[in-house]
Amino acid sequence: IKTLQAMEQANVVLLVLDAHQGISEQDATLAGHVVESGRALVVVINKWDGLQSDERDRIKSELERKLPFLSFAEVLFISARHGTGVGHLMKAVDAAYRAATRDLKTSDLTHVLEQAIMEHQPPLVRGRRIKLRYAHQGGQNPPIIVIHGNQTESVPLTYQRFLVNRFRKAFKLWGTPVRIEFRTSDNPFKGRRNKLYMRQQQKRRRMMKHVKRK
The missing domain is CATH 3.40.50.300 (P-loop containing nucleotide triphosphate hydrolases)
Structure with missing residues (x-):
């Protein structure tokens, strides 16, 4: 103890x-x-x-x-x-x-993530490819790297180890464990399509009324 x-x-x-x-x-x-x-x-x-x-x-x-x-x-x-x-x-x-205790820039982490994905893409899950969008530092001692994307809960352990090794080599993180946390990011455009469609419909109705008056 x-x-x-x-x-x-x-x-x-x-x-x-x-x-x-x-x-x-x-x-x-x-x-x-x-x-x-x-x-x-x-x-x-x-x-x-x-x-x-x-x-x-x-x-x-x-x-x-x-x-x-x-x-x-x-x-x-x-x-x-x-x-x-x-x-x-x-x-x-x-x-x-x-x-x-090293500081890791978001741009550098994301670049290494993109290079890793180019070398070895994440697997398919139910016919859909896991998408990993960007990474940033979430903590130190140990270094925590937070990766945002979709279906991140389905990233297999083998691919997680692959990413850890890529980050470790890129930033020379020897002598310390490296932890990765995955977060599923909400689609920023979710719901906007419906709102846009409704605005377009309203504008169209106003234009039709204007044409009928003429």
Whole structure:
């Protein structure tokens, strides 16, 4: 509980794993909590200098296999006892925090969205193409990108992940989770057609009355 409370109060979380013990289920659970909290993250593998080459390869493979959802985070291999690699910690923390608190312009976000759609269109839903119109920033730490369009409630998870990856690469949002929120925008012309039609009919009737008088 104290760990979770500290996580909520932190700007950047250091997830320290013991290279000699490997990655446990508890480590994976804790990593999941970090992602859910939206906190920026640096993964630290400690006691690295005491491992042989094959053991290091095993840990790297285990990291990719058990914690694939942390692919956005920088991974540092250190030895706290001997100070190896510790000097890179603050640089990694600073980079993660800057990414998590970055200001993103609406025009830039919308441009990246348009480029992503050109590369890979959203799927059809009941014969209609999902339309994503524009994007703007909805929050920081973590970055929240709000996308407006129609049928947005039907955007599949695979396409959401595709968009997250495009935004992450475009704005170098490494070291932080990125969240996307979809909003269905009302058609601004909805109802105007009927009003216009009624005005046209009224104008036509006035003109007809004027012609009859002549």
